[in-house]
Amino acid sequence: MHVIIEWTYKAQKGAETVLRSEEMPAAQALLLAEDMERTGRVKSLHCVDRQDTNWSLKELKAYLKEIDTEPHNITVYFDGGFDRGTNQSGLGCVIYYEQNGKPYRLRQNSFSSELKSNNEAEYAALYLGLVELELLNVHHLPVCFTGDSQVVINQLSGEWPALEKNLSSWADKIDAKLEELSIQPEYKLISRKENSEADRLATQALNGIDITGLREMVKE
Known part of the structure; x- marks a missing residue:
């Protein structure tokens, strides 16, 4: 599955903007999203697949774990x-x-x-x-x-x-x-x-x- 990361970035002085990544494999998106959250500058974050379904990081992690043993x-x-x-x-x-x-x-x-x-x-x-x-x-x-x-x-x-x-x-x-x-x-x-x-x-x-x-x- 390929997804796009969408997140709200909050600057130190309070300014906010919504950003979108390029499409990428779900596993790569999960690694990047978790790293982004550790910066403390992400107010909200989710992933969107090609069917326009929203995935939280918890849901995406569970999905990847579930399918790992399957093709x-x-x-x-x-x-x-x-x-x-x-x-x-x-x-x-x-x-x-x-x-x-x-x-x-x-x-x-x-x-x-x-x-x-x-x-x-x-x-x-x-x-x-x-x-x-x-x-x-x-x-x-x-x-x-x-x-x-x-x-x-x-x-x-x-x-x-x-x-x-x-x-x-x-x-x-x-x-x-x-x-x-x-x-x-x-x-x-x-x-x-x-x-x-x-x-x-x-x-x-x-x-x-x-x-x-x-x-x-x-x-x-």
Whole structure:
């Protein structure tokens, strides 16, 4: 979860002003906010998440303690590829998350012969990521879904309408799963180069190479 710190600063001579920080990870905000309070110049302080929910430091500390043993700080990269010559698709997703103070990466791909377009494959790849999140028991958390498909990102974020029936069905299916898991989605559009991991997994699936892997990432 990312939050903004809002606080009222009181000068020695009594002047006051309300200040806001930039958005930052909740754990970083907690450290900074506690340090700010120790100065004795903070009259009131709270944090605001992306859903405009206010958090006291006590509430934020309890939340971070509660989720530490569960996957959190989650980003899902997804990509789908469609071969027009064979009407076959490859799906790929990469999930980065933290758990028990350690960073992890999960990779998964899947083959499909039931999709009809590249846009469908992109939707299906994002849904594959959702299925993996469910298997990780992710729920009631914000998740960033990151891909290079303008159609998927803009339709799911509400920027573009989903006029094609098959794509609208995928969007509804994804929204229903998000609601079931109480996941608050953020959608981020990136370049194909930035999405190379998920793209490679999708290509490997098209070539009949199954990939399933979970590893702890080494911090540099």
